Amino acid sequence: MGVIRSIISFLFITMISLSAYSQAAYYREQLRLANMLNGRDSLDLQKAVYAVENAYYNGNLNKEAFDRQIDMYAEFCKRILLSGDVRYDGKGDERSAMAQCAVFVFMTDTIPMQMGDTVVGHLPFEYNFDDYSGREDWSNMFVSRMMQTKRGNCHSMPLLYKMIMDRLGEECWLALAPNHMYIKARNQRAGWYNIELTCADFPTDAWLTASGYIHLDAIRNGIYMDTLSVRQSVALCLTDLAQGYLHKYGMRNGSFVMQCCDTALAYYPNYINAWLLKAHVLSRFYQKEGKLELKQEMDKLYTKIHELGYRKMPQEMYLSWLYSLNEYSNEYRIKKIVSFNKGDYQMR
Template sequence: MTKNIFLILLLLFSKFCVIAQNKEILFEESYTLLNSMSDNESNYNFKKAVFSVENAYLDDNLDTTFVYKQIKLLHGLSTAIINSKTLNYVERDKDIVNKRASIFSILCDTIPVDVNGKMYKYEPFGYDFNDVFGHKMPENLFVSKLLSTHKGNCHSMPYLYKILCEEIGIDANLALAPNHIYIKHRSIKDGWYNTELTSRIFPIDAWIMASGFVHIDAITNGVYMKALGNKESIALVLIDLANNYNTKFPKNDGAFILKCCENAIKLYPNFASALILRAETHYKQIGKIQDKVKQDSLFKDLQKEYEHIHQIGYRNMPEDMYLNWLVSLKEERSKFENKKLNTFNKN
């Protein structure tokens, strides 16, 4: 009897190991895809990058049929908006600006929709203040969750905006602020301007500075307020993959995390989140080393990592202060809104 119980436990343990290994393979496959996009620009596809990360965390259970159908519907709505409305904008890049405005409307505006002569009201996406950092459930940061609930945050909403822009054939630059992602665009008439989806306005740069956690060195070094290119956007997704892996496999040895971090840093050298995650992973690894001499030597190297993060201008912003800062943008709209962009109002 004892022998039989032992065999049953052994089989169960083996089955558990196989399942865990299969789950890890999904993360490796996602990493391979992201790596191919960073190595070869012709492989770039932000939509596929984002959903590969979400699918890995969801154990290959992402409803891709649903999310792709939703994106197709939003693409169609964008086309309808572009064909039915124009902007008070006459420069030669007006077609691009009009397309951007259509995506902004999809995320931020209530839109009347005529379906076979019957009018419906399209409701915009809203901000979800529940678990905005994904501490309880990483899924709260997912674009698939945003598409399913129409509620998102400063992670999922800019990602969806960029996906939809690329679906209609235009670029969108993600940009970073403390604990935050937003959009930066450039037009002939207005130069660089900010698009803030969570508060649905076009804020001036002073809004970022008002957080109190943006050192001038962070701006100079591209830690914050930089218009990120496609490769740098893939760096953001690589760190999403690493963070999801950490959540899914909390007792990992750090090897996969560091692989993601190193590639992300290669694509975006002053990406603070990647530098911090690499340092934190090194710290965990060093703590397991028994050789005191080796441990002390590695701690000196780790100190240099943290010094570098400080030197490029990164400052930690407490989460409660971030939420207060985010709310202040809506409450002090007149103070931070870019008045030049009133031409983005529809006729």
């Protein structure tokens, strides 16, 4: 019996040590993101996204492979850009507008390319309807997973698009809607427009607000449909880090999640997902402990969230909202931003 107890004790201690070691990756990446936000390190969305995903994989995500894949995608988009098949009628911003088209086509369309004497097709990224919110496997929210499987969602798709555009040296912006993230861009011909990668279209702001879940106060307070700066995008990644921690380790004492949210809010004060995550933590602890002070703090947070304009959108309504773009695409689409004719691309 003594030997069995010793073995059990050894295994228990080993499990605790391994858990502490893997959690350490989260604290390292939390510090890395915080240093980007406070100016000790340069702001870099690609590094921030990698930090979030690397923590989930216990520090074992291959950074060279991650960066190399995005570089390869950017090179592919350059070939599309230089192919002569992208058309744009505007003046003065041709390079930027055509880059938007090249990346959009790369992510959403099948493109023939010549590899030696053989023509093969680059396949588009698809929407992961099986686990679009990462409920079954949180890594389905990751850019690295999407690059492996060619299936993504409204989190990984716009992040990858933005990182490719950054590699091309051109501008676009992340933007938020309820339960959703998309791309905002602009050119002289169309002005500001939205890029929806989940269904490969260019919906107007009218479609985004048509569901009724974007309250006027939410637009006024900038929690939805506004462009995110690089700093705000990195703050968003800090909240992603907290959500990954929750999925992997649970609430624990709530301190890690709260620290991430508080740091994100210090640089992005109206970031609704950070406020919602803080309220979720307090709600869980109030349900467990029933303390009046927790209830009071929780009520304050939910009041603020409501005042910011947030209205909860059920998951089934979100899917219906997403499908509606395809159904009413002619009504809610921005027409003729750029045009593209498929050609063959010599990849070297």
